[in-house]
Structure formats: structure tokens, C-alpha cells
Amino acid sequence: MAASASSAVNLSIKPTRTSLSWKLHLASTSAFAVSPRLANRHYPRFVIFSMGAKPTVLVAEKLGEAGVNLLKEFADVDCSYNLTPEELCTKISLCDALIVRSGTKVSREVFESSGGRLKVVGRAGVGIDNVDLAAATEHGCLVVNAPTANTVAAAEHGIALLTAMSRNVAQADASVKAGKWLRNKYVGVSLVGKTLAVMGFGKVGSEVARRAKGLGMHVIAHDPYAPADRARALGLELVSFDKAIASADFISLHMPLTPATNKILNDETFAKMKKGVRIVNVARGGVIDEDALVRALDAGIVAQAALDVFTVEPPKDSKLVLHENVTATPHLGASTMEAQEGVAVEIAEAVVGALNGELAATAVNAPMVPAEVLSELKPFVALAEKLGKLVVQLVAGGSGVKSVTVTYGSARAPGDLDTRLLRAMITKGLIEPISSAFVNLVNADFTAKQRGLRIAEERFLLNGSPESPLEFIQVQISSVTSKFASALSNSGEIRVEGKVKDGIPHLTKVGSFEVDVSLEGSIILCRQVDQPGMIGKVGSILSEGNVNVSFMSVGRIAPRKHAVMAIGVDEQPSKESLKRIGEIPAVEEFVYLKI
Ligand SMILES: NC(=O)c1ccc[n+]([C@@H]2O[C@H](COP(=O)([O-])OP(=O)(O)OC[C@H]3O[C@@H](n4cnc5c(N)ncnc54)[C@H](O)[C@@H]3O)[C@@H](O)[C@H]2O)c1
């Protein structure tokens, strides 16, 4: 894969930020006290941590007690319900995490108002259409949800609405309470033998399908992304959208609200349905054009509708809700005691895990990297960030970094190496030293794109054992000038390469020079005429300046020609020491790099 140029971005070198703010990096220990139950998980941790204080979690909607208790073991928990948007924006700057259900709009303003402190939004449920995901990602805020605990509750509510609607339970109940006895008016329709089209064959849809089959219905499903074998396993057929809506006696909606599903039931699609079709919606109100549904009900195309969800919740002065053939519930799909306890625990664990650095399995806007993959990539993650940091400091001020190529040398088969994490850390290394941006796994790709920085990845397939995921990582920046000309490869790119040795990241190549210096502390790269006494001269200047040398390595093209010396230093040399190194006659160029 070749790197291709994209729009220019001029990155000026600024001092590296000291991180009083949250950091995203791998660490073996946790910054926060964790409940024994959570501490038992042995994941490498992406610590997004503060300075040892307990994090603050704002719970903005009622959450099951078990979840709140779990959060309290780890964080200061502020349960403040029914906040206005303005109150939420004010409070959020004091919070590290926010937990909501579907009733709170987590808008761009919320992320902007957080001043960078908000690091996790937990959605205690499935649908994340009330969270501005793009804004979350841009602000480096992880969004996690609780996708499984309310599935059965939602499916049961779907079935409850289906059966209640077909037998007019709600309308009949209201009439009895009004003192009427209308046995002829409320004659229903049977379900057995009728065709039910399940639209969206995911978690809830498949549970509804299973239950509807138990009621003797003929079930078909439409889902462009569902595997056919999952449908076959339940003994039903996946069909096209048009076939589903045209052949159904009942339609049950179970797809997420996305730009593609927004108002997917509209005048045009209602016109294609069987006259007298009945519709259940426990997904999201927005998948139906509500005005069109009123028209379809009035025209008798739709005989009845049972709705748990609405475009605007709660609906106001809604003709639809008041329609006599509509049964409405106030978004109760997930509202069983069992589901709410389950969701609360599921989201509390996800939020605590995320605050504590684990890559959440239910992350919505970040790659989900399995724990085993994380574990084996851990030393390479550190290498990736350090190489990124190093290479960008080799760029001469004023050169715009546009195009970076990362080459992974590995004996693993292509496709058997998940590089998203490594790419994110290289991006972090490239961007953070030269900007005030905070880059993490969530926003790395976005931040790179926003800066017009294109990062192309290549694989170099090595012979040998694929036991280790990687042999080396090489990072190249093209179309720039370097402040250390020896870092340029023969083809003119700034190039550095590194390996992991005994678990420690090492720099092993600079331009065409082989070196070997551990990437701890900082580094002086120095090009000189290869001659005796050079190591001693540089070493004594550093020791006179009280700078401890941790590592030294010389790479040369041929004896007595040019050599590049890489010196690892524990302390930052003074300007005077650096000046004296530059004045050694055989030294042709040198650079001091912070890592
Ligand atoms: N009423 C409630 O209280 C309640 C409770 C739980 C879930 N929900 C909602 O139910 C919906 C489904 O939840 P889930 O947990 O089953 O989600 P899911 O992700 O498991 O399933 C959604 C399915 O919809 C499919 N889909 C996507 N686009 C589609 C399209 N254009 N046409 C047809 N299918 C499409 C997906 O492939 C997926 O299989 C979500 O909108 C969720 O928010 C509501």
C-alpha cells in the first residue's frame, strides 16, 4: 500500500505537554482503587487516569441500585435526575463519566462544556441515538453501552404489544373502566398462521421471532446485515424489504435508528403493504414517518399500530397517540425490574472498566480489541508511541507533515495482525509532541484526518515463527526536510525503525544507519566522522554536565567514514553541553530528542 498525499498541514514544534490531564497509555497498575470483582480481570490497561483522586460519575437518569453501588466502590457518584440541558452542561465539567438512558440528550454542547474532563459516556441500554457519537469521538470520549441486558425485556414488550393490539386489550380496558361493555366492538384478530415480518433481525428481533413462532405465526425477517444461517437456525427466511412489507400481516420493527432507517416506513412504503397490516414498534420512533402513519391508519392501510417509541418523547399533542387504533406505551421496552438491574450492572462495569483503562468490550466509538490481542501487543504499543514521538521530532520546523507510512515486519499471515491499536499509538506519538491535542484510541484516526495527516500501513512478511506478533515497526515521513539529515533514507524519507527486546522498546535504525538504543529517557543522535575517541569525547561532555548515559550505540556505513551514534540519556543535557557536542570537530550534525 503506498502512502498518498493529502492536504497539507503545518505542524510547528512545541514542547511536549506535561500530562496533568488524562492520559491514555498502557500500564500494569491501576490509578484508582477497584472493586475486587473488577480487579480480578487481568487485562492490560489503557489507563485514562487522573492524579489519584477518585473519579466523579454523573448518573443523569434512574439507574438500578446494584449498578449505583458498584460505581460507588470506585467513584464519587452524583445521581442528579431531570437536569435541564443547561444544568447538564454546567455539571459536566466536574465529571469524568456520565451515565444516561434514552431520556438525556448528550449533545455536542455537553462534550464542549466538559472542558476535556469527560472521558466516558455510558448508555444504560442499547440505543445510542441520543448521544452525539461524532462529537464524543472528536473529544476523545469513549462511549459504551449495555447492549444485552434488556434484550429479552424489549422482546417481551414487543410480544405484549403484538398480542394486546390484536385483541384490543388497551382500548377494551379503557372502555370497561368507563362503564361500557362493548363485546362486539372489540372483536380481535388471531395470530396463529399469520405472517409476521421482523424488520431488523438482531438481538431483539431474533428473540421476538423465536417467541412469535411459539405463537404459531409464520415469521419472515428482513435485515441486510444479518447472517442467513442465524435465520435458518430459527427456521425462518431472510427476505428483501419490499417482500417483507408486502407479504406481512404484522410488521414488528427492530432496527436501529440510522440515516438509512430514518422514516423507513413512509407514505411510499405504507402504500406497498397489505391492506389491514398491523405494526408494532419497540425500536425507535424515528423509523416511522408518524404523519404518514396517521394517514395510513385513516385510510385503513394500517389497521392498528402498537407503539412504545416516538420521534419526540414524550410525544406532544400527537394525533398518532390519540388515534383510536393505536396502542401506546411510554418507552417501556426495557423497563422490567430484571432488565434494569442487569443494565445497571452491565453499564457500571463497562464505565468503571473504561475509567480504569480497560478497553471496553461494549465500546461504541473505539475498536474493541480482545484482551489476548492486547496482552501480546503491549510492548509494541509502547514502541509504536515512542517511534511516533521520535520521528516527528526529526522533522525540520516549517515542514508540513502530511504523509506517514508505517511498516510492520511480521511473520504473521496478513490479516492475522490487528494494527488499530499500534496505529493509534503512532498517531498519538506523532501529534502530541507538536500540538496541544490529546490523542487516544478513540480519536486517533479522527485527529489525524482532521490535521490532513495520512497514515498508510504496510506489512512486510517475514519468514520464521509467527509466535511473536511483530519483529519490527518502521515509521517513515515523506516529503519533508529533516533537522538531522542522516535520518533520511536513500529515497529521501525520514525513517526510524524499532524492535522490542526483552520487553523493552529499542530504536534499531535511523535513516540507513543501524543503531541499538533502548527507548527510555531521551536520545542524542549524532553523526560524525568515524574515528577513535568520539564516544569518549561526547561521553565526557555529558558526564561533566552531570548527565547519565544509559545506552550508547554506533552505526556506521563503513570503517572511518560516517557513523551515527545514538546515546540514551537519563537527564536533559544543558544547552551548553549540547553546544559543546556540536563543536567537536568530527561531529557533522546532532539532534536531541525527548521520548
Ligand atoms: N423500546 C425499548 O425500550 C428498547 C429496548 C431495547 C432495544 N430497543 C431498540 O431496539 C432496536 C434493536 O435493538 P437490538 O438490541 O436488537 O439491536 P441489534 O444491533 O442487536 O439489532 C439491530 C439489527 O438491525 C439491523 N439493521 C440495521 N439496519 C437495518 C435496516 N436498514 N433494515 C433492517 N435491519 C437493519 C442490524 O443488522 C441488526 O441486526 C434498537 O433501536 C434499540 O435501541 C428498544
Ligand SMILES: O=C(O)[C@H](O)COP(=O)(O)O
Ligand atoms: O435502547 C434501549 O436500550 C431502549 O430503548 C431502552 O431505553 P431506556 O433505557 O431509556 O429505557
